[in-house]
Amino acid sequence: METTAETATRPRQDEWTSHLRSHGRRVTKQRLAVLDAVDAVPHATAEDTVRQVRSVLPNMSVQSVYVVLADLATIGMVSKFEPPGSPARYEIRTGDNHHHAYCTRCGLIQDVPCAVGHAPCLTPSQDHGFTLLSAEVVYRGICPQCQHDIAADTLVAQ
Numbered sequence: 001m002e003t004t005a006e007t008a009t010r011p012r013q014d015e016w017t018s019h020l021r022s023h024g025r026r027v028t029k030q031r032l033a034v035l036d037a038v039d040a041v042p043h044a045t046a047e048d049t050v051r052q053v054r055s056v057l058p059n060m061s062v063q064s065v066y067v068v069l070a071d072l073a074t075i076g077m078v079s080k081f082e083p084p085g086s087p088a089r090y091e092i093r094t095g096d097n098h099h100h101a102y103c104t105r106c107g108l109i110q111d112v113p114c115a116v117g118h119a120p121c122l123t124p125s126q127d128h129g130f131t132l133l134s135a136e137v138v139y140r141g142i143c144p145q146c147q148h149d150i151a152a153d154t155l156v157a158q
């Protein structure tokens, strides 16, 4: 099934097109559909992305979506983030060195701007001679909705 390129007029897609070309990748509707899916639902799992892409391109195999996603991560268009004890999530790479807040109760993920403003953000007490590129920071906590739910549960229990 061929899909139309009606979404190709969006500025975001021009950016993606030139980024893909600069990495020697052909601009295919499959690659654009995966980028679109990741863009539409930031921090989605690969499984969510597969579902989203296949709602647009039903003939694209699950395996192909995984391959494209991994390739986009390799060329730095998509970044992968692994919350503790939860499947990897993907988002369009922004290059702003942002971090993530993860609700350990419901799994909600929110972006948190880099505390320092540039990578690696955290200065270790011992760098072992490494040239540090980045630090991955995950703030674990309880989101406002869960705090509210917990408070409500406590009231009911009393």
Ligand SMILES: [Zn+2]
Pocket: 103, 104, 105, 106, 107, 108, 142, 143, 144, 145, 146, 147
């Ligand atoms: Zn929560």
Ligand SMILES: [Zn+2]
Pocket: 042, 043, 091, 098, 099, 100, 110, 111
């Ligand atoms: Zn993020």
